[in-house]
Amino acid sequence: MGDSASTTVNAQQILVPGEARGEVAASERMLSFWGGVDPLTGIVIDQRHPLHGVSLAGKIVVLPKGKGSSTGSYVMLDALVEGAGPAGILMNKVDEIISLGAVVYDEFYSKTIPVLVLNDEDFSRALTATHAEILAEGQVVLHG
DSSP states (O other): OTTOOEEEEEOSEEEEOOOEEEEEEEOSSOBOSTTTBOTTTOBBOOTTSTTTTOBOTTSEEEESOBOSOTTHHHHHHHHHHTTOSOSEEEESSOOHHHHHHHHHHHHHHSOOOOEEEOOHHHHHHHHHOSEEEEOGGGEEEEEO
């Protein structure tokens, strides 16, 4: 993370607790995992989405929330099992579909990826970060 500036913020809500760090993949637009993300590669395949062609694998994904079918939970779980899922997710609104994929991953595989909700101001900061660390107790360190 080098010499870039960092800011620490606190989650407004912790949907799935955990710790993660990684490069940020961010968009102000919602994303459907079902039909929008290839679960084998983690690459965004929705051609209309700003993250089209970007791999979410191992990244801290910043989105306002998910969209679309409840099948997105399964796609998220499948991506995580394949090792192509995100390391953590920061959102601006509660999303049960995305959260459920992470909860099931924890229940069946005893592996967690944190899913947190940030307030408007902190979400805006996260959108411009290059890297992020999600710490225990819902703290998020944004770099860049």
